[in-house]
Amino acid sequence: MTVDGDLLGYRRAGDRLHELREREVLRQRTKIGFVFQSFNLFPHLTVRQNLSEAPRSAQRRPRAEVDVVVARLLDRVGLADKADAYPHTLSGGQQQRVAIARALALEPKVVLFDEPTSALDPELVGEVLEVMKDLAVSGTTMIVVTHEIGFAREVADTVVFMDAGRIVEQGPPSQVLDAPEHERTRAFISKVL
Amino acid sequence: MTLSDTQAAPAHPRDEPVPKIVTARHPLRWLSGAGVLVLLAMVASALVTNPAWEWDVVGVYLFAPSVLRSVLLTLELTALAIVLGFALGTVLALMRLSPNRLLSAVAWAYVWLFRSVPLILQLLFWYNLALLYPRLSFGVPFGPAFFDIGTMDLISPLTAAALGLALHQAAYAAEIVRGGLLSVDPGQRLASAALGIPPWRRLFKVILPQAMRTIVPHAGNEIIGMVKGTSVVYIMALPELFYQVQVIYNRNGRVMALLLVAAIWYLVLTTALSVGQHYIERYYGRGRAWPPWWS
Numbered sequence: 191m192t193v194d195g196d197l198l199g200y201r202r203a204g205d206r207l208h209e210l211r212e213r214e215v216l217r218q219r220t221k222i223g224f225v226f227q228s229f230n231l232f233p234h235l236t237v238r239q240n241l242s243e244a245p246r247s248a249q250r251r252p253r254a255e256v257d258v259v260v261a262r263l264l265d266r267v268g269l270a271d272k273a274d275a276y277p278h279t280l281s282g283g284q285q286q287r288v289a290i291a292r293a294l295a296l297e298p299k300v301v302l303f304d305e306p307t308s309a310l311d312p313e314l315v316g317e318v319l320e321v322m323k324d325l326a327v328s329g330t331t332m333i334v335v336t337h338e339i340g341f342a343r344e345v346a347d348t349v350v351f352m353d354a355g356r357i358v359e360q361g362p363p364s365q366v367l368d369a370p371e372h373e374r375t376r377a378f379i380s381k382v383l
Numbered sequence: 384m385t386l387s388d389t390q391a392a393p394a395h396p397r398d399e400p401v402p403k404i405v406t407a408r409h410p411l412r413w414l415s416g417a418g419v420l421v422l423l424a425m426v427a428s429a430l431v432t433n434p435a436w437e438w439d440v441v442g443v444y445l446f447a448p449s450v451l452r453s454v455l456l457t458l459e460l461t462a463l464a465i466v467l468g469f470a471l472g473t474v475l476a477l478m479r480l481s482p483n484r485l486l487s488a489v490a491w492a493y494v495w496l497f498r499s500v501p502l503i504l505q506l507l508f509w510y511n512l513a514l515l516y517p518r519l520s521f522g523v524p525f526g527p528a529f530f531d532i533g534t535m536d537l538i539s540p541l542t543a544a545a546l547g548l549a550l551h552q553a554a555y556a557a558e559i560v561r562g563g564l565l566s567v568d569p570g571q572r573l574a575s576a577a578l579g580i581p582p583w584r585r586l587f588k589v590i591l592p593q594a595m596r597t598i599v600p601h602a603g604n605e606i607i608g609m610v611k612g613t614s615v616v617y618i619m620a621l622p623e624l625f626y627q628v629q630v631i632y633n634r635n636g637r638v639m640a641l642l643l644v645a646a647i648w649y650l651v652l653t654t655a656l657s658v659g660q661h662y663i664e665r666y667y668g669r670g671r672a673w674p675p676w677w678s
Contacts, residue, residue, distance in 0.1 A: 212582065220579035230574035234592050234670045243588065244578035276670035296578065 193221060194299050220248050223293030223301035227309055229285045231277040237264070237288050238273040241295045249296065256295075263291040267321050283314030287321050294330075301325070303334040339382050343367050351375045440640035444631065445647065453627035454648050460541075460613045460623060464548035465606050471549065472556025477586075479561055490557065497554035503615050506547040510619050512538055544616040552609065559601040563594030595667040603660040607653045624648055 191198050198218055200207040210218070232240050241260045245251050264270045267287040269280075277285055286306055293301050306322070307315040319341050326332060326345045336342060342349055343363045350360040351370070358374050359366055370376045430436060444450055478490035497505070513534040520531030538546070567590050575585040614625035622630070624645050632641040 216579040216581060218579075219577060222577075224574075224577040226570060226574060228570055230568075230570035232571065232574070232589055232593075234667075236670075244575075244580055247581060247584045247588070248579035278670060292578070 193218075196221070216248060220244070220296045221299045223296060223298035225286070225289050225293050225301065225303045225306050227305040229277075229282075229289045229309070231285055231289055231292070233277055236274050236276055237269065237280075240277070240288060241292050244292070245295050259295060259297075260291075263294055264288075266324070267291045268317075281314060282310045283317045286310065286314075286318045290318070290321055290325075294325075300331040300333060303332060303336070305335050305337070307336070307338060337382065339367060339379070351378070353378075435639060436643065437637055437640040440637050441643050441647070444628075444637075444641060444644045447631075449622075449627055449631070450624070450644060450648070453622050453624045454652075456622060457610065457613050457624040457648075458652070460545060460548060460616065460621075461606070461609045463545040464552050464609055464613070467545070467549035468552025468605075468609075469556045469560070469602065471553035472558075473560050475553060475557035476560035476564060479557065480564060494554045494557050497551055502547070502551050502612070503618060505551055506544065506616060506619060509538065509543040509547040509550075510540065512543070540619045540621055544613075544619055544621055548609070548613065548616070552605065555605060556602075559598055559605065560594070562601070563596075563598035564590060566597040567593045592667065596664075596671070599660065599664050599667060603656070606660075607656055610652050610656065611649055 196218065197207075199210055199215060201210055201214075202208075232243070235243065238260055241263060242253075242256045245256045245259065246253065261270070261273070264273055267290060269284060269287055269291070272280060272284065272288075277288065280288065286309075290301075290306075303322070307318050310318065315338070319338065322332070322334070322341070323345055334342070334346075346363050348360060349363045349366040351358045351366055351372075351374075353374050358372050359370065366375065367379060370379060431438070475490045475493055478486040479494075481487055481490075516534055518531050519534055519537060520528035522528035522530075571589055571593060572585065575589045580589065613623050616623060617626035617629065620626065628641040628645045632638045
């Protein structure tokens with residue numbers, strides 16, 4: 191698997207794949223953002239510290255620069271006033287928006303979302319999807335695992351339908367979601383819509 | 384009646400007086416309280432009026448220079464044993480959780496050995512180390528030595544005591560720290576790894592601060608246990624608090640008074656530590672909703 195032509199986890203030498211050293215793996219991880227189903231914010235750090243930790247320690251960027259990036263990101267996800275709050279004082283939707291901002295703070299080439307809204311109250315799903323839509327429009331590459339079919343139809347360039355770990359079908363949303371070819375896809379769509 | 388009706392209507396019609404609430408009486412609570420007070424008064428009077436306690440002697444020896452010096456030594460031993468014990472214990476806990484099977488096995492064996500042999504026996508062993516290895520040399524393993532030194536010169540009774548207590552403490556500390564590390568949500572490790580945070584930073588900035596919440600109450604137990612546990616080093620004739628009061632009462636025969644002096648000092652030390660523990664717990668509890676009076 192490659193990101194921007196960069197093979198992940200291995201270095202190729204002829205017909206051999208050499209496992210990368212820890213330092214190299216960490217460098218590659220900073221290019222890939224990850225948003226978890228269960229947020230996984232650091233509970234003992236404030237929102238601001240949650241965001242600035244990785245840019246400071248993994249990318250060694252200067253504090254002043256990171257402070258600017260953090261302020262801009264919090265503003266972007268609509269939580270500028272929560273910079274000094276601890277995660278437990280925030281709602282689920284706010285926590286997930288902080289988690290998205292935290293992933294973006296590394297300025298990754300691609301952001302992975304693992305069912306980002308499935309741990310949220312139905313009421314709070316909207317605010318998170320709103321932030322993700324804004325990202326999609328601004329050109330961030332995102333790979334999203336989701337059951338929010340409406341969101342996928344609206345935002346996705348390519349939809350991949352999977353069952354039991356295998357790809358059933360893929361293509362633009364107009365094809366996969368509106369005119370599925372496979373029985374399995376049709377069965378799923380008919381249940382969630 | 385609908386919900387809006389109940390909210391709109393006053394609790395009582397205007398013309399009817401609001402009944403006064405009379406709290407229930409609890410005569411048994413008063414009786415049992417009185418009983419306990421009488422018992423406490425009896426205990427206090429037994430302590431104060433019995434001349435055998437010799438409170439005047441207690442007063443004389445409580446701040447005697449030799450007693451104060453022994454309190455200081457007890458504190459010194461406790462601090463050394465706890466700091467070294469928890470430092471080594473943390474290393475052992477990390478070894479135990481390491482994917483390297485050999486490291487993990489060695490850490491397990493250490494805990495097994497030092498938890499299994501009685502402390503007093505371990506102390507005597509370190510005290511008498513010179514009998515086994517009269518000289519210790521430092522250099523390349525199995526190769527030339529850079530310098531060597533007589534075991535007796537290197538390991539004084541104080542070093543032997545501190546070493547013995549610390550190595551024994553490390554076995555217990557290892558399990559406490561390991562329990563703390565295991566109590567942290569695995570998602571925290573995943574998140575910090577996904578963010579590319581370097582492994583040491585991950586441990587010290589993300590995992591350990593959260594593990595401290597679980598570690599501190601157990602560590603508090605151990606530290607308070609250690610304050611009192613240092614009294615076993617009296618077998619090495621080290622003038623810590625317990626040994627010192629024995630020396631004094633063997634000389635003057637005021638046994639109960641001097642045991643009381645020791646008891647009072649142990650109470651003072653452990654009380655100070657308990658108060659300190661409260662504040663440390665509050666610090667590591669930051670960012671948590673529970674218990675509610677913290678935030």
